[in-house]
Amino acid sequence: MLVYKVPAEPTRLRAGVWRKIKGLGAIYLQNSAAALPHSAAAERALRVLRNEIVEMGGSGYLMESRVLAGHSDIEQAFNAARDDEYEEIVDRCEDFLKQIDKEYRAEHFTYAELEENDEDLAKLRNWFAKVEARDVLGAGGRDAAVSALQRCAETLDGYAARVYAEEGEGR
Incomplete structure (x- = not known):
């Protein structure tokens, strides 16, 4: 403390x-x-x-201390702080997916757009790694963040395949 x-x-x-x-x-x-x-x-x-x-x-x-009373309250506070961070990652993942959807609707299938989105996913993954490292008590929000990041990766893989196909056709 x-x-x-x-x-x-x-x-x-x-x-x-x-x-x-x-x-x-x-x-x-x-x-x-x-x-x-x-x-x-x-x-x-x-x-x-x-x-x-x-x-x-x-x-x-x-100070190094131990909790004599209220241990569960403190543990809940630590987990709530991590859950808030995980929830924010999930929110940013939703923004990421909306951005990919926007690229599809605008038919922006270029390597430049792919690179930008790939960098955005890398930032999300790095942020998650930092939160996960702080999550020493096992907050419940971790699984939702993992799932959201997986959806982002799968969506980006699909977008990349489309970019490769479009760029291969000489567009």
């Missing part, structure tokens, strides 16, 4: 710490009190963040 205080100004410092904490997959137990399930990697990351906070003129205390 990291308990910290960041200088009020400039506000970008506070926002930067918040983004880093969220990026680690930590949850806030209260204002300026963030927690992660214990691991060597989590400890390293929080030590680095604590050092950054101190260097910006703030203070921070890194």
Whole structure:
């Protein structure tokens, strides 16, 4: 658990710490009190963040603790945070599928469009990998994200086949 205080100004410092904490997959137990399930990697990351906070003129205390009461509430909070991230991936996958559909309707079957969509799918997969790495407690939303990414890959494969056929015909 990291308990910290960041200088009020400039506000970008506070926002930067918040983004880093969220990026680690930590949850806030209260204002300026963030927690992660214990691991060597989590400890390293929080030590680095604590050092950054101190260097910006703030203070921070890194503690190892165990939950005496409310364990299931904290576990639910961790899983809810991951489920929110998985849900956002599913939403972005739906946007991806709409984009492929738009390419079909506009009859844009070019290698440039294929490359752009391939890059978009790679970004979704990388994002999923980051969320999955933070999902140490096994949030339930993972399966929906895996399924959505699979649909994206299959749809992109079909689009690629069409691009190859169209480009092969000299269009």
